[in-house]
Amino acid sequence: MSVVKCPDCENLFAELDRYIDSVKDNTGVLINVLHKAQEIFGYLSEEVQQHVSEKLNVPLSQVYGVVTFYNFFTMKPKGKHQIRVCLGTACYVKGADKIMERLQDELGVPMNQPTADGKFSIHAVRCLGACSMAPVVLIGEDDYYGRVTPDEVSKILDKYRRAE
Ligand code: FES
Structure with missing residues (x-):
């Protein structure tokens, strides 16, 4: 079955963007944004990490470094x-x-x-x-x-x- 986009799923990145826009001028915001992204998407896919990197103007390597450093972040849904x-x-x-x-x-x-x-x-x-x-x-x-x-x-x- 193919997944048809509906207004709710189309709005997920928009929701993340609104959050980023509201906090991006604060210092040390990356972890908060990643928390929010994981809350919205369930996990931090490469696509989401890339998006955060671009929106915050932070190198992808730095985003990846934070995601892999803290064990409360996950890059994949877990479980078989x-x-x-x-x-x-x-x-x-x-x-x-x-x-x-x-x-x-x-x-x-x-x-x-x-x-x-x-x-x-x-x-x-x-x-x-x-x-x-x-x-x-x-x-x-x-x-x-x-x-x-x-x-x-x-x-x-x-x-x-x-x-x-
Ligand atoms: S499948 Fe669209 S709200 Fe659950």
């Missing part, structure tokens, strides 16, 4: 199966927060932390471009689950728990 729970507006009003809670209970980990066996990690995203199927969960790159209810979470996870 990355579970992305959409907390965008359309999904949130359809109960995405309950899906997030159930996933964390089932797997026993908070967001952005892999399970002990490394099989799963849970990440919040702001739109998966499938708002008509809200609430939406994406596992890996292609497995979209729409209109998910909390009671379906365990069954969905079982499919991946069984697979090696």
